[in-house]
Amino acid sequence: MTELGSCAPHRRDDDSTAPGTEHGGAPARSVGIVIIGRNEGQRLVDCLASVASAHAPTVYVDSGSTDGSVAAAQGGGTAIVRLDMSRPFTAARARNAGFRELIGIYPDLDFVQFVDGDCVLDPRWIGAAVDFLNSRPDVALVFGRRREMHPDASIFNAMCDEEWNAPVGQALECGGDTLIRGDAFKAVQGFSDTLIAGEEPDLCVRLRTNGWSIWRLDAEMTRHDANITRFSQWWRRSVRAGHAFAEVSRRHAGSEFGIWKPSLVRAVVWGGLPIVAVAAALLWHPVFVMLLGLLPLQVIRLGLRRPEGAKERWAHAFFSVLGKFPEFQGVARFYASLLRKGDRTIIEYK
Structure with missing residues (x-):
């Protein structure tokens, strides 16, 4: 794990959009968005388009893409972080880097929405999630229904769609798409950088150990393109x-x-x-x-x-x-x- 909130944030390229650029209006300063991806192509373009309606400061973290993902993410107010290729890539490391960049620009953010780059965010999700967290100070993070875009494309996609359908209510774990309190995330030092998988349930264990609850809301959250054929x-x-x-x-x-x-x-x-x-x-x-x-x-x-x-x-x-x-x-x-x-x-x- 890394110290979050104390490390110097990763800086974007000189020609990328300046910090704090608005998404079609004033940023929703209480919420920021971190997107992670590697060679997601059109899926990343669709993901970025879906989060624009939130009018929230957004960071995209790229893990060594070679398909033009970084170029696709430039513009529109999205800050870009390129992970150092001398260290192994993990989703946990990417999310932590995105969080550091986000709070480096907006230190007063209350909540952070993590989104995988192969997902499309439901426009109603962030509002519902923030309302719930504001009403439940005991809950650290919330997640909703993630659905597969093409569950009928293969039995494997269908199984993923079923896997995402966790019971509504208090939960033991979450997946990669989640909205979390910034203070709670920093208190447990974020994701464990060294985990190559299972970093989200690991985070949830540490949050619950600290007295927090995890909640699955009865609300649409994201559509995911597993593309397992x-x-x-x-x-x-x-x-x-x-x-x-x-x-x-x-x-x-x-x-x-x-x-x-x-x-x-x-x-x-x-x-x-x-x-x-x-x-x-x-x-x-x-x-x-x-x-x-x-x-x-x-x-x-x-x-x-x-x-x-x-x-x-x-x-x-x-x-x-x-x-x-x-x-x-x-x-x-x-x-x-x-x-x-x-x-x-x-x-x-x-």
């Missing part, structure tokens, strides 16, 4: 999830506010089952191969738990079980990195 993309994303389960649960293992232990156990039990079954069959008795039969039974169990007639009912169940294998791979990758005592590299899926 290939099996290999889905596999890498699942590897990243397993890595996050292992690292974040280990980091907070001794805390009553710890998170993701059940997810870690499921990844290890189901993902490691074939290894155990085959090893036991070779070492002791062939009957242990029958343990593999638990996998299709789990698919059936999960499929039957879904609502009757639910779209792609069995595909969801199948990939939920299959996903435990790449998750297990991610868990193994994390613990292998601990043994090597080496740096962990970001796991990209698109």
